[in-house]
Amino acid sequence: MMKNWMMICLALFSGVNIAMADCGNAVDRLSISHAYVREMPPGMDTTAVYFSLINKGDKAVYLIGASSLLSQRAEVHMTMEKHGMAHMQHQTEVKISAGQSIFFEQGGMHLMLIGLKRDVKAGDKVPVTLLFNNDVELEFGAEVRDFRHKPDGHHH
Amino acid sequence: MTEFKKTGRNTPFWVLGIGIAILGFSVSFAWWNSGQKAPVVPEKYSEVGGDFTLTSDHGPVSLQEFRGKVGAVFFGYTHCPDICPASLSNIAAAFDRFKKTEQEKLFGILISIDPDRDSPGKVSKYAAYFHSRIYGLSGSPEEITAVAKQYMVAYQKDEADAAGKYLLGHSSYIFIINAEGRVVDLMGHKASPEDIARVLRKWLL
DSSP, rough: OHHHHHHHHHHHHHHOOOOOOSEEESGGGGGEEEEEEEEOOOTTTEEEEEEEEEEOSOOOOOEEEEEETTTTEEEEEEEEETTTTEEEEEEEEEEETTEEEEEEOTTTEEEEEEESSSSOOOOEEEEEEEGGGGOOOEEEEEEEEEESOOOOOOOO | HHHHHHHHHHHHHHHHHHHHHHHHHHHHHHHHHHHHSBBBOOOTTTTOOOOEEEEEEEEEEEEGGGGTTTEEEEOTTOOOOOOOHHHHHHHHHHHHSSSSHHHHTTTEEEEEEEEEEEEOHHHHHHHHHOOTTEEEEHHHHHHHHHHHHTTOOEEEEOOOOOSSOOOEEEEOOOEEOTSSEEEEEETTOOOOOOHHHHHHHHHHH
């Protein structure tokens, strides 16, 4: 029960905010939860954002870009593993089918912030904007989290 | 006396049954127990490992210095956004599952496969952020190539972007090293802190 309340508070606190273009309701149908940014050692210029993205609508949407005020660039990457060798693959378009939830998580799909303008510390809030097809933008704040002691970013 | 004889005559069957069961159990337990202690390394990797000397921010560090301790060796780089920090966080969290006195018998080593950007100072500070018992090492490109070869670690620079930034593809195994300095287990980067702690504990005993 307590946990559920915490989840709800966290979701509210994450403050999913919509700045939108297409007067349509596409943004209302998209929601973000469990958004975290990985705290990195001081001086590092990249980090990753993890979150769940849900498309509650009845049409597929396409994630085609991302940005953050805190970094020069933001790119969706997928960690692929083959024969014990891991590679990052830049994803230029991610389809989220109607009713589908997509998990951005460690060792899988993640939003990479490249060229951090400053160190991010646990507790900080990082603004992130996702860009979808039809000029739909979704803004949210992701909390920086220290994964050393709670390394499991999973939530499902 | 007669009664004793009677029981004596009837018991052998079930006594024998129990005896066989106990024997069977002991044999399988011994087998299981020895299996638990045998290195768990895929055939292809049975020859990997061995000593090396690389450089930390405090000078040369050799694997030989960690004899008597059980460790986790990982190859990565400081610009790595996902797998390396995830693996190092998991190793750190695994260490935290041990008592302080036990932790003194554990070590972690991060070997940079990006020596062009990762100086010994940089990779040492990076590794120490995750845990004080994780040592970050770098070296000359030749030294890194040699150690990577010993451990059958493949790595490859991806194409650089306009700003000259690049990522690397690399083997993501965590090599578990026993007290004699041998590779005794290979864990994937998705291994949880519990998984890593369990394997470390097995070799610590």
